[in-house]
Amino acid sequence: MPTALITGASRGLGAEIARQLAPTHDLLLGGRPSPELDRLATELDGASTFAVDLTDYDEVEAAVEAISELDVLVHNAGVSSSLEPVAETPVEEWQHVLEVNLIAVAELTRLLLPALRAAGGHVVFINSGAGRRVNPGWTPYAASKFGVRALADGLRAEEPGLRVTSVFPGRIDTDMQRDIVAIEGDDYDGSRFLRPATVARAVVQAVHTPADAHPEEIVLRPTGRG
Numbered sequence: 407m408p409t410a411l412i413t414g415a416s417r418g419l420g421a422e423i424a425r426q427l428a429p430t431h432d433l434l435l436g437g438r439p440s441p442e443l444d445r446l447a448t449e450l451d452g453a454s455t456f457a458v459d460l461t462d463y464d465e466v467e468a469a470v471e472a473i474s475e476l477d478v479l480v481h482n483a484g485v486s487s488s489l490e491p492v493a494e495t496p497v498e499e500w501q502h503v504l505e506v507n508l509i510a511v512a513e514l515t516r517l518l519l520p521a522l523r524a525a526g527g528h529v530v531f532i533n534s535g536a537g538r539r540v541n542p543g544w545t546p547y548a549a550s551k552f553g554v555r556a557l558a559d560g561l562r563a564e565e566p567g568l569r570v571t572s573v574f575p576g577r578i579d580t581d582m583q584r585d586i587v588a589i590e591g592d593d594y595d596g597s598r599f600l601r602p603a604t605v606a607r608a609v610v611q612a613v614h615t616p617a618d619a620h621p622e623e624i625v626l627r628p629t630g631r632g
């Protein structure tokens with residue numbers, strides 16, 4: 407079976423992508439060490455964990471050493487930002503969001519490129535609606551996602567032997583969205599948002615696209631919400 411590494415697989419969208427890729431792929435489940443990650447590995451019989459903090463680059467380099475061929479890399483791990491306006495965003499917030507959402511993604515890509523090239527692999531970047539337009543309060547998060555879009559476009563141009571897909575979902579019913587709605591001061595109603603399983607399905611469909619086609623971008627909005 408081909409091998410897939412999914413970052414941020416401990417919960418939310420990443421866990422759903424893992425469940426849907428499990429029938430067709432040997433899985434490496436990314437996430438910081440946690441009981442949730444171990445539970446998912448047990449649930450998906452035969453899956454291994456890739457349990458590192460992606461911003462600990464020495465640990466990431468050591469973990470990548472064992473991977474000689476990689477068919478699919480799904481960059482899903484990410485953090486939201488505090489929704490402060492630019493005028494009130496401290497430098498530490500910029501550093502944290504850009505580090506997790508962009509720099510760690512670039513470094514993991516770099517470290518895995520030999521394994522991806524060896525397999526003629528497919529790299530999927532989970533971007534966001536915020537990677538296409540910026541709303542007030544979303545500037546640091548959007549900057550990180552605009553950056554990830556540039557990373558994906560550059561990688562696609564530089565590595566013609568790979569397929570590179572950017573997925574731009576609107577709001578998804580996950581822990582991250584609960585935190586965002588709490589900051590916005592609204593009641594949480596998950597039914598207003600995309601279901602993780604629906605977004606995962608689009609990701610898996612991109613992965614299963616026959617090799618003659620290159621799915622470059624996928625945009626998903628919650629139906630009826632513009």
Ligand SMILES: NC(=O)c1ccc[n+]([C@@H]2O[C@H](COP(=O)([O-])OP(=O)(O)OC[C@H]3O[C@@H](n4cnc5c(N)ncnc54)[C@H](OP(=O)(O)O)[C@@H]3O)[C@@H](O)[C@H]2O)c1
Nearest residue numbers: 414416418419438459460482483484534577578580581582
């Ligand atoms: N939710 C939305 O509305 C929405 C909309 C558009 C796009 N997205 C994007 O979709 C992706 C998944 O989001 P989600 O909503 O599923 O988020 P989530 O429920 O908050 O889960 C985030 C995942 O990222 C992992 N992660 C965070 N920081 C990490 C680090 N330093 N090292 C390793 N893993 C780390 C977490 O692992 P731990 O368990 O170790 O914390 C967790 O598995 C993100 O890229 C997000 O930007 C989300």
